[in-house]
Amino acid sequence: MASITINTNPAIPALPRFEDKKKVDVRYMLIPPYASAHIYWNNKINELVYDIEEPLLQDSEKDVLEKLEKAMIELININVAIENTLEATTSYIDKTARLLIDELNIPVSHETYSRIFYYLFRDFIGMNEVDPxxxxxxxxxxxxxxxxxxxxxxxxxxxxxxxxxxxxxxxxxxxxxxxxxxxxxxxxxxxxxxxxxxxxxxxxxxxxxxxxxxxxxxxxxxxxxTKIPWTPIQLISMNTVSPEMLAYFWILIQYKCSILIAGGTASGKTTLLNALAFFIPPEARVVSIEDTREINLPRENWLPAVARTSIGIGKVGEVDLFAILKNSFRQTPDYLIVGEVRGKEAFVLFQGMASGHASISTMHADSVDTLIKRLQTPPIELSPTLINTLDCVAIATHAIVNQKETRRLREVVEIVNVNRDGTALVNTPLMWDAAKDVFYFKKQSKVFEKISLRHGIPMEKLQNEFATRTKVLYAMYQQKIFEMEEVQKVINDYFKNPIDVLAKFNIEG
Ligand SMILES: Nc1ncnc2c1ncn2[C@@H]1O[C@H](COP(=O)(O)OP(=O)(O)O)[C@@H](O)[C@H]1O
Ligand SMILES: [Mg+2]
Missing domain, CATH: 3.30.450.370 (Beta-Lactamase)
Structure with missing residues (x-):
């Protein structure tokens, strides 16, 4: 019999959002090729529902499964099994099951076995019915x-x-x-x-x-x-961002600019947000607001807030996030992190930005145009003047490179001016070339000019700083400084004593 393959690490699909819930009808794999999710509007109960789809077993097959499960419980030591790698455990279950089939003399076709195997996998290795x-x-x-x-x-x-x-x-x-x-x-x-x-x-x-x-x-x-966050240096190693992009953000964040990360579902927005937060100066006070706890920062001066009501009934979200955000201003944060801007909390965020708070946040939108439009239409409805307080938008995207699913920071777009008619004048200093899979520094940064004016720092000095920090980040990457604490330490040291850091990495400042 051919061996069984089970994929426990499927690609994450980009899921569409629908204004009209009744239009939702999506299906994606959870445990290829066996189990998938089907989310759709159920007309009978007038609700959006989630169906787990698994292989169907005929009654005779159910009997076989039951017999096998009973026999296997006696035979295997699952605690030993789960301490091994998933592949090893899977093949252990496979071998044991085949042995039993022989021993008990149960006739099964390959198709039947493969479906039965899924359930053995799910119930012995996985977490039974909730495993998918x-x-x-x-x-x-x-x-x-x-x-x-x-x-x-x-x-x-x-x-x-x-x-x-x-x-x-x-x-x-x-x-x-x-x-x-x-x-x-x-x-x-x-x-x-x-x-x-x-x-x-x-x-x-x-x-x-x-x-x-x-x-x-x-x-x-x-x-x-919630996963352990990827550091900026890990994102360099995955070629999601260039050292230049990060050096650029490092400067923007230091000078309290506001950054919004846009992109589709699972395009890596939150991952990037978390990585950028490493560049927040060590002494600054940070408040983060999310409706699911995803952000994780290696710093002390940080107040994480989660807006979450109990699930199952009622609705989660907007109002809570709004209330928490308003409340967070009492904590007088220097930096505000909003996990995902969805609704009217955007107004509080942008007002905060207008009154000098720095911010990093994410929002679902595929381009700057869509983003600017979404910010101006219900339920958000911001005025062009308020949107003007946004300095920069980073666009995250899914990309297939060498047949592999990855993420890229497609462009860094600066909002130069949002006109009264709602259109925006933009400048794109950094971008990714999809054909060659390389990053370009294309244009002079307008935000650097803003920083130069606001803080009285000569442009030349900012340019030098940009070049030096690019070198520091690249050196960290070359020396494989990937770990959260280590990366944060180098960045914090650079804030306090750049000369020492440059000396350590043999970089001329
Ligand atoms: N830079 C990256 N390279 C490869 N995979 C990534 C990267 N960033 C995120 N991912 C993958 O995509 C998933 C979604 O990332 P996340 O940041 O939560 O997306 P979003 O906030 O846009 O929905 C992560 O669980 C991770 O597996
Ligand atoms: Mg996210």
Whole structure:
């Protein structure tokens, strides 16, 4: 029999956004080639829903699966298995299953075996029914409120969705909660029925373990893991940005300019935002506002705020972010980071920028034109004057280079002036050439001119600083200084004592 391949690291698709929810009908792979997500408007219940699509098993195949699962539980040591690499574990499960099929003398075709294997993989290596959800990059939270009620999720693009996953059996749900407790290295029992821990992938899990018949049985909430951020130097090594681009942002950030990162879904906006935040001067006070915790900074003077109500019912978002942002000004931040600008909180952000707060934020838009338009139309509706406080837009994009999915910072666009009719005059100092996969420094920066005027620094000095910092960043890349703490230290040292840093890297300042 041919061997089985299962892809646990599928490419992240660029998901379309729809003004009209009723138009949503998207499907993407979660565990190729077996499981996918289907998100669509369900006419019967007038709601957007999320269906997990998995291989269908005939009754006879279900019997085989059940027999195999029972036999395998006795045979394998799953704790040993999950400590190995995923490939090793997968092939271990595969081998064991084939052995049992031989031993028990069960006739199965390759097709049947491959479908059955998916379930063995899901239930032994993965997290059972919720495994596809846990592997969906776009899912932030998973919530189960007991048996006979659908599991809800929060999706990055389509927000709160009801899924087609429903537990009907209290025992099955209870044993799943036990499994989570075991993976989290916690002890759970009817005497101490509350679980609060982390799964091996870093996801937070909260669960209640109860068999009280009057209730709906056990419940759980899974909050997906926030990744360790990529540093600016790692982004250089992936060729997402050039050292020049970063040196440019370093100067803009130091002089308290405002930067907005635009791009499509999963184009790397938040990743870039987090990397740019490394350039915020060490003594500055930073407030970050998000509706999912994604930003992670190696600094002390930082106040992270998360706008999040409980999921499943009601709506998340705009009003909360708005309220938190307004409130954050009481903290008198020097720098404001807004994870994703979606609605009316944009007004508070831009007002803050107009009154001298520096900001870095992201927003969903594929070009500067679309961005400027979105900022001026409902629900945001900013005036051209207010949009003028934005200094620079960075456009992040998906790119296929050498047949591989990657991300590139496509252009750095400076907003020179937003006219009364809402059109914008722009200047593009840096850009990426898709054909050659190289970055160009094209034009003189207008924002440097602004900085020069505002702070009384000669242009020549800014140019030199730009060139020197480019060299520092390139040297860090060559010396493989990639780690979060290390990278932050060099940048902070440069702020305090540039001469020492230049000497350390053998650079003439
Ligand atoms: N520079 C990059 N190179 C390669 N992959 C990236 C890069 N930046 C982000 N990604 C991938 O894309 C995913 C989405 O990134 P994220 O920054 O969350 O996008 P966005 O905020 O635009 O939705 C990440 O989980 C990561 O796997
Ligand atoms: Mg994002």
């Amino acid at each position: 959800l846990l592997r969906d990059y776009f899912i932030e939270d998973i919530e189960c409120n007991g048996v006979d009620t659908p599991v809800f999720i929060v999706h990055r693009v389509y927000r709160n969705l009801k899924t087609n996953l429903v537990y009907h059996d209290i025992d099955q749900l209870a044993s799943f909660v036990e499994k989570m407790a075991q993976r989290a290295g916690r002890y759970i029992s009817y005497a101490s029925p509350l679980l609060d821990g982390a799964l091996p992938d870093g996801s937070r899990v909260n669960a209640t373990y109860t068999k009280d018949v009057t209730s709906r049985g056990p419940t759980f909430t899974l909050r997906k893991f």
